[in-house]
Structure formats: structure tokens, C-alpha cells
Amino acid sequence: MAWILLLGAGAIEIGMAVALRYADGWSRPVPSMIGIVLALASIFLLTHALKSLPAGTAYAVWTGIGAIGVAVVGVLAFGESTAPLRLVCIGLVVTGVVGLRLLDA
Template identity: 65%
Template sequence: MAWTLLILAGLIEIVMALALKHTDGWTRPWPTTLGIGAALASIFLLSAALRELPVGTAYAVWTGIGAIGVTLVGIVFFGESAAPARLALIALIFVGIGGLKLLPS
């Protein structure tokens, strides 16, 4: 269950980052509210996952999911670079997350 909570926390972190992109310096109320709400939900789920998972593992996976997700959304929806080197480095983050999942807690 802890891994499910952690993955969900990482996915919500993606929502938070994307909402913050649209806050225009905290001047737009709806993206700001969504960003803050998503941040709180993500941290809540992370803290629940930390009941069973080591903090270093959980934090690395949480931030890794966010980094991968936001990068892929940026490529698909915002026209950000999809250079092969960039994709290869993002793939390394993915491999790292998978490796952490395979290790004993």
C-alpha cells in the first residue's frame, strides 16, 4: 500500500508543478488554489507512505516521478526539447526509480 500512496503522491506532484506554471506569480486564483491543494495532497500522501518506506527511497521516488512526469508533459504539450540526450537522462531517472523499488526496504 505504501508504494501505491507514493506513486499517487508523485502523480499529484505533477499536477502541482503544472498548476504553478499557470499561476502567473500567484496572481491567478484558480491555478494558485489548485497548485497549493495539489502540493498539500501530495505531501500528505508522501507522509503516509513514509510510515513504511525509508525516507531516502520515498523522497527519491517522489521527486523522480514528478521530474519525469513534468518533463514528459512539457515535451508533449509545451513544445519543450525532446533531444535524445534529454530523453536518455530522463530514462535514467526511471531506471533509478525501478531499482529503488526492487531493493528491500
């Protein structure tokens, strides 16, 4: 169950980052509030996952899911770079997240 909570927290973290991108430096109230609410929801789920998972593992996976997800959204929705070295680096983060999950299994 903790891994499901952690996965949910990471997914919500992606939504938070996208909302904050649209917040335009906190100048747009609706995306700003959405970003804050999603950040709190993500931290809430992370906190519950930490009851069963090692803190270092959970935090690394949580930030990794967020980083990977935001990078993918950036490429697909915002036309960000798909330079080969960038994709390799994102792949390394994926490898690290999967590796941490396998080590905890």
C-alpha cells in the same frame, strides 16, 4: 500499500507542477490555489507512505515520479525539447526510480 500511496503522491505532484506553471508567478489565483491544494495532498500521501518506506527511498521516488511526469507533460503539452541527451537523462531518472523500487521489494 505504501508504494501505491507514493505513486499517488508523485502523480499529484505532476498536477501541482502543471498548475503552478499556469499560475504565472502567483498572479493567477485559481491555478495558484489548485497548485497549493495539490502540493498539500501530495505531501499528505508522502507522509503516509513514509510510515512504511525508508525516507531516502520514498523521497527519491516521489521527486523522480514528479520530475519524469512533468518532463513528459512538458514535451507532450508544452512543446519542450526532445533532444536525445535530455531523453537519456530522463531515462536515467526512470532507471533510478525503478531500481529503488526493486531494491525495496
